[in-house]
Amino acid sequence: MVLKLPLPPFCSAQLVDDLVLERANGQNEVFFNVLAAEWRQRVEFYVAERGNPESVPDWPQVAAHRKKFINLYDHPGENSVQRPILEELRKRTLQICPSCGEDGTPNTLDHYLPKAEYPQFAVTPANLSPMCDICQGQKGSETVDDEGRRLYLHPYFDDFIAEQVLRLTIGRPLNAPESFSLDPDPDLPEDIKALVVRHIGGLDLEKRYGPYFRDQYIRLLRLAQNARDKDQDFRALLPLFKEHHLDRGPNAWIHLFYAAVVDDAELVDYLADEELEEMR
Ligand SMILES: [Zn+2]
Structure with a gap:
């Protein structure tokens, strides 16, 4: 599921200065000059607050002019300062969606705070991260729930997702489980647990x-049947499978799956000793 990404190596505040400077003598020179100091301050605040929509405010005064900001993202000029940055962010080297764990190169760049509501962050590197199409469709333009609590994990800023934050529970009966349920790790602080639950629900991950x-x-x-047919000790192999899949990240689905198997003593006994049936 979730993957922690390093913050892109571009200064979000410096980009504001560069964009304003680039607009000197252009048709929007006055517009951006008047807003420059406050725009920079808002971008700095975004980074300081780690993009959290519970504390990063919108900017009603620019709402009527949001297109001027959004155009920076939608139509970057050939030699514009933001173009190489956007190209770098879109390089598609990542092989997994950081929000859901879907295999394959994420197809789009997501605005963690959506550009329609927060046009001032339309080209802010810290606000732009790769995401798969399905997650982007699910996420839409929502940022907080009815109680104003943020809905989604931020791949650049939520450092705790570098550790395993989810636990999978494999249902019963063991020959054909009826459910696979996802819960936050019980050792997480309560507020983080609630955030993880909102992220899972918002992206419909279960x-x-x-x-x-x-x-x-x-x-x-x-695998269990094959190992037992060859007289291998499947009980001893299971932790190795879990370990092997850790290279995809502690929250990768395959790692969560094997972590759930290894932690389920009844299931391990079943796989190692009981009569196994082919499940369809
Ligand atoms: Zn996704």
């Missing part, structure tokens, strides 16, 4: 990844 876990479970039963 439903989206149910079939994936079911497939992995079918594969697990076959």
Whole structure:
């Protein structure tokens, strides 16, 4: 599921200065000159507050002129200062969606705070991260719930996602589990747990990844049967599978799956000793 990404190596505040300077003598010179100091301050505040929509305010005074900001993102000039930055952010080297863990190169750049509501962050590097199309469709322009609490994890700023934040529980019966449920790690602070729950719910992750876990479970039963047919000790192999999949990140679905298997003593006994049936 979630993946912590390093903050892009571009200064978000410096980019404001460069954009304002670039507009000198252009048709929007006065507009951006008047706003320059406050714009920079707001971008600095975004970084200081780690993009949190609970504390980063919108900017009603520029709402009527949001297109001037959004155009910087939608139509960067050939030699504009933001163009190489946007190109770098879109380089598509990542092989996993940092918000859901979907395999493959994330197709879009997501504005963590959406550009329609927060046009001042339309080209702010700290506000732009890769995301898959499905997550972007699910996320839409929502940032907070009815109680004003933020909905989504921020791949650049939520440092705790560098550790395992989710636990999978494999349901029963063991020959054909009826459920695969996701919960936040019980050791997380309560407010973080609640945020993780909102992220899972907002991106519909339990439903989206149910079939994936079911497939992995079918594969697990076959692996167990194959190992036992060769007189291998499947009980001893399981921690190695978990360890092996850690290289995709502690919150990668495959790692969460094997972590759930290893922690489930009844399931381990079943895989190692009981009569196994092919699951369909
Ligand atoms: Zn995704």
